[in-house]
Amino acid sequence: MASLFEAAGLEDSAPRPLADRLRPKTLAEVAGQDHLLAHGAPLTRMVESGSLRSVIFWGPPGTGKTTVARLLASVSGYEFEQLSAITSGVQGLRETFERARKRRQDGIATVLFVDEIHRFNRAQQDAFLPVMEDGTITLVGATTENPSFELNGALLSRATVLRFHRLDESALETLLQRAETAQGARAPLTPDARAQLINMADGDGRALINLFEELMAAHDPAAGDLDIEGLADLVQRRAPLYDKSRDAHYDLISALHKSVRGSDPDAALYWLARMLTGGEDPLYIARRLVRMAVEDIALAEPHALSLAIAAKDAYDFLGSPEGELALAQVTVHLALAPKSNAVYTAYKAAMASARDSGSLPPPRHILNAPTRLMKEEGYGEGYAYDHNAPEGFSGQNYFPEGMARETYYRPTERGYESELAKRLARFQRLREGRAE
Template sequence: MNDLFGAAEEATPHRTPLPERLRPTTLSDVVGQEELLGPDGKLTRLLAAVEQGGALPSLVLWGPPGTGKTTLARLIASHLGDDTRFVQLSALTSGVKDLKAAFDGARLARGHGQSTVLFVDEIHRFNKAQLDSFLPVMEDGTITLIGATTENPSFELNPALLSRCDVLILQSLEPDDLVTLVGRALEALGKSDTVDHTARQVIADRADGDGRRSIALTGLVIAGQGDDASLYSAEAIAERLGMALARYDKDRDGHYDLISALHKSVRGSDPDAALYWFARMLEGGEDPLFLARRIIRMASEDIGMADPTALQTAIAARDAYHVLGSPEGELAIAQAVVHVATAPKSNATYTAYKAARKLAKEGGSLAPPSEILNAPTKLMKDIGRGSGYIYDHDTPDAFSGQAYFPEALGRHTLYDPPERGFERELVKRLRYWQGLRDSKHDGE
């Protein structure tokens, strides 16, 4: 197979980055990704079909950094035989000229009986026109595309391109997987007997699911250190590596995943989990005011009238942050997180609002009943506007029971609260008013 990763193998070993030196050369060496590489894994089945004469579909490898996307792309290509070329591009550094050269090279190779696997790292960085340029060469079999991305392909890739690919999802590596990689790095550095299991776990924890980072951190721990065993204790390594920096992309999937986790923890009345996700986002550099605004939304969507004070607390927390700034103001937002998480839950207002919007769209431009219209001029009074209106405060129960919906629409029940929190009282009021309305109608 004519490939592009021979260069790394030919490089001077001490100049090759440690993660590259330790890159797996067979699928059996790959750590983690059991859902793809296990006996019944999707990739296992795909490659088995290829070995039986089937064609490899174009693929999108989606997963966090350091989970093996590039490694898998290379190993997949190696299963396709010596008549397959592996060509690698990065969307960060490639443009239209590079794509044209890759496509032309693939056409030429095809004329000589060779197929081409084109691997594109960070494929989501290409614009729509660049992504569209893949379609004809994928359709006619000039290339088999393998794209790698850290972003949700549903949002970042063109639907037409995505429909022609199988998506393989890679997961962050588990702690035990990372410890295995740390062990391999230590062996390559000749330090297997120097760092015990507890110290290896410290390195793995700092890697935060990223295999490439776990190997690089191992090299950092060893670099420039002597033979003093105390330098390789768990405590010494933890001090040298400092705190782990959690992965968090404020404008991409990490942002939406974590705010979703916070919102669902609030909805599920779990203040502990809610505070955890709130803190995760703050530690990742999220704007506290963004979180304050989302908590205001939660107070309306998931609590509503079950606890009207939740909205007040959320707004007060936002205002407190404006006054105090960070870090003092963040405590006020944390208080709002606890309030909305522990409040009784109801989406009755949210549901009623959506139903009202739907009814308004379907009903068109229906006029209000004439009796509830204002009549500020004599002409308006002469044509009957406001005639028959009953001033509710003049009735015995301060409830007239008159119609407020358009006559052609009739009455609809949109707000249907559960008997939770303060809405228990509202249910009593609504039933009471409905009883009065029924009795008035019965007497007509």
């Protein structure tokens, strides 16, 4: 739908932010999304076919989702309608669908762009299904959250999910040059400060242009080019993209965990710092470090668990920011520790056997016999007290009667587990010798 400015022919003269004035006029001008818009890419093929299909655009803010939706509608001859899931309700959807139905009767197709579509509840999302199926609308939904978790399966089955990438330095530099051309002046920055301005945008094209506009409005041209420190004093740094209740929370803890597992202390420290600067609860991180100690290190270095718990206690005792150093210390220690998931694997295998074997009782010779009846039933009969056996090892069977002996724990040759592997091998030799 046309705005009042557009209807009055005043759109070009209306006061608009620079980011809005610099919106691409064609799909070829969209920066940083070549995987979707280059020759042979999904959206290009869709346009060339002459028939748009419903899609979900998934990606961080400022990557061109709204712009691409508008341009797709324009180049395909569709009417463009836009809603925000934050401000629209069921009544708004009904009115939009009704307008689309009337257009369809006149032979005009409608692209309905829904920003923040993940904010709609399940019932609201279900309302799209019939109008998508009968062709009343072609839905273009935009979301910063993982559609697999936030959108109904029925809706996802009727749309193609396309991932928008965070803008890289090259794409942001392109946008900065366009802003300079529109402004008729270059950014008054040293090369290092220019790189820092791009870094401040954190992959968000809209944020970069807003920072540029803020810079140009506040800087005195007579002062010359700004260095990094001068730039930081003049403009507000954009906060890193991090919502500790959503995707970034899970993505960054996964990155921290895998960096520790991969024995890379530097990468692990980086992701730890990213989470802390993003406002993550340090005790949540401490709990995950304890999990890493038991899941990925375990008996390869038995002290790792004690150190992880000690780091949690140190944070509890010291608070922030001093206590965060304890988290950093144990992060480095865990990253450099020998790794083993042998206990983790053994536990899962034992759980599977326990589920499959049902309620098999323990063998009677290892059961206590506190009553005469139990003694008469054979409880405890034939039990060998290991401390009295040669080398302190009897080699008796402790698995249920009728169940073959299983091997769950297979220690690695890394760290302390190499010693445990030797003990197990010795016990196995003794067991086999006493069975002969």
